[in-house]
Amino acid sequence: MHKLQLTIGEIVEPGQPASVPLDATVEEGLKRLRAAHPTCLLVMDGERLAGIFTRKDAMVRVACANIDPAATAMSEVMTPDPETLTLSHRVIWAINRMVSGGYRNIPVIDESGTPVAVLGVSQVTAQLDEMFEELALPLVDTEESPWVDIGGGA
Amino acid sequence: MNPFEALASAPLHKVNQRTLVRVRATDTVADALQKMLDAKRGAAAVVDDDGLVGMFTEGDVLMKALNADVDMNTATVGELMTPDPVSMRDDDTFENAIAILRKRGFHHLPVYGTDGRPNGVISVRDLLAYVADHFPQEFLNLPPERQEWGEYGG
Numbered sequence: 001m002h003k004l005q006l007t008i009g010e011i012v013e014p015g016q017p018a019s020v021p022l023d024a025t026v027e028e029g030l031k032r033l034r035a036a037h038p039t040c041l042l043v044m045d046g047e048r049l050a051g052i053f054t055r056k057d058a059m060v061r062v063a064c065a066n067i068d069p070a071a072t073a074m075s076e077v078m079t080p081d082p083e084t085l086t087l088s089h090r091v092i093w094a095i096n097r098m099v100s101g102g103y104r105n106i107p108v109i110d111e112s113g114t115p116v117a118v119l120g121v122s123q124v125t126a127q128l129d130e131m132f133e134e135l136a137l138p139l140v141d142t143e144e145s146p147w148v149d150i151g152g153g154a
Numbered sequence: 155m156n157p158f159e160a161l162a163s164a165p166l167h168k169v170n171q172r173t174l175v176r177v178r179a180t181d182t183v184a185d186a187l188q189k190m191l192d193a194k195r196g197a198a199a200v201v202d203d204d205g206l207v208g209m210f211t212e213g214d215v216l217m218k219a220l221n222a223d224v225d226m227n228t229a230t231v232g233e234l235m236t237p238d239p240v241s242m243r244d245d246d247t248f249e250n251a252i253a254i255l256r257k258r259g260f261h262h263l264p265v266y267g268t269d270g271r272p273n274g275v276i277s278v279r280d281l282l283a284y285v286a287d288h289f290p291q292e293f294l295n296l297p298p299e300r301q302e303w304g305e306y307g308g
Contacts, residue, residue, distance in 0.1 A: 004289075030220055055212040056196055063215050063226065064191045092289075098279065099286045104261065121278045122259065128285070129256045132162045132249040 003131045008094060008108055009087030011123055014116040017107070019044045020053070026062055026069035026077055029053055039120050040105040043078045049107055049115050051078030056104075084109045085119060091127055094119055161288065162249035166242055169251075169284045171265055171274030174199040179207060179232030183219050186210055186231045197262035199272055200235045206264055206272045208235035213261075242276070244268055251281060 018038040020029050022045045033041055033053070043051035053074060061077040062069060084107045085094055097106060098121060108117040155163070175198040177186040190198050190210075200208035210231050218234040219226055241264045242251055251263060255278055267273035 030216070034217060055216050058220060059187070059196065059212045059215045060191060063220055064187050069220070095282050095285055099283045102279065104279065121261070121282065122256065124282065125252050125256045125278060128252045129249075131158065132252065135159055135162055 003127045004090070004092040004095070006091050006127070007087060008085055008089050008091065008117070008119055011091065011127060012087075012108065012117040012119060014087065014108075014110070017042050017115050017118045019115070020074055021045075022050050022073070022075050024074045026067065026072045026074060029074045029077075030058060030062070030069055033058065038118075039122070040118060041074075042107055042115050042118065043074050044115075047114060049082070049084070049109065049113070051075070051080045052082040052105065052107060053078045054105060082107055084115075086110070087116070091124060095124060098124070157289065161285065162247065164248040164284070164288070165245050166248065166251060166265055166276060167244040169248065169276055170280055171276050172280065174264065174272060174275050176201050177210060177231050178202070179230060179235065181231045183215075183224070183226040183229045183231060183234060187215070187219075187226065195275075196277070197275060198231075199239075199264050199275065200231055201272070206239060206241060208232070208237045209239040209262065209264065210235045211262060239264060241266055241272065244273075248281065248284065251276060255281070 018032060018036060019042040020032055022043055029041055040052055040054040042049055043053055057077055057079060083097060083101055083103065085097065086109060094106060097103065104121045106119050107115045108119050110116045172195065175189050175193045175195045177189060177198045177200055179200050179202065186198055190196070197209055197211040199206055200210055214234050214236060218224065219229065240254060240258060240260065242254070243266045245268070254260070254263065261278050263276050264272045265274045265276055
């Protein structure tokens with residue numbers, strides 16, 4: 001099995017991705033985004049995934065827009081209704097979506113639509129890096145060949 | 155050479171690089187942000203007369219510029235940039251770029267041309283786009299989800 005054929009479920013650990021509620025302030029969102037160094041936050045409307053807030057959003061919609069983070073809700077600066085992947089999607093498909101959509105992070109949802117992970121470009125580059133490392137490994141014959149000494153002669 | 159080895163050994167001048175957004179260490183953060191916004195880039199190269207002295211990225215904006223005690227109209231890029239950036243050369247390989255992005259957690263790498271000057275920047279998404287553009291067609295034609303039967307024929 002090639003690494004790019006792996007499913008997302010095989011390379012991410014399902015859990016609870018970093019998130020904030022829809023009505024949180026941008027100030028709270030920025031604090032959360034800085035604290036654990038996640039690359040993005042999921043913005044939740046109760047159990048429903050309402051949006052995503054990335055470092056790019058922090059730059060473009062907060063820093064460049066000169067808004068007051070303490071007086072602005074996350075709902076105003078997030079990207080609403082983000083594209084999602086499931087645990088059964090392949091890594092190569094995720095690359096396709098990241099390139100086509102211009103995403104660096106894509107939420108991963110389970111069968112009920114609940115976010116269980118975020119697939120980031122760093123996890124994809126890790127797969128490529130490991131794939132290249134394997135290419136560089138010398139070929140070692142692990143099985144004993146019955147034709148060890150072909151000798152010379154006619 | 156199989157397609158994966160060809161991908162690993164591809165020189166970076168084959169990857170679609172973006173032109174550098176150049177700022178000076180003495181520029182204000184607000185001016186640098188405006189240049190990045192105009193060019194739709196998440197990173198700017200900080201240059202002096204001798205060349206590259208730093209990178210100013212979305213990460214610097216989030217972690218440093220968006221702090222309440224930073225006035226982006228007076229703070230300079232030099233105060234907040236990441237100095238001594240890791241850079242690549244045009245003839246470095248795709249594999250090396252992926253390895254550095256993975257190990258260092260960067261999203262952008264400045265690239266020096268054969269003239270010894272920083273000429274472009276490669277983002278992690280540019281590298282993924284190269285995978286999508288140059289991977290064997292049969293991979294990209296795979297269904298997004300792994301199927302139990304049928305995809306390999308026979």
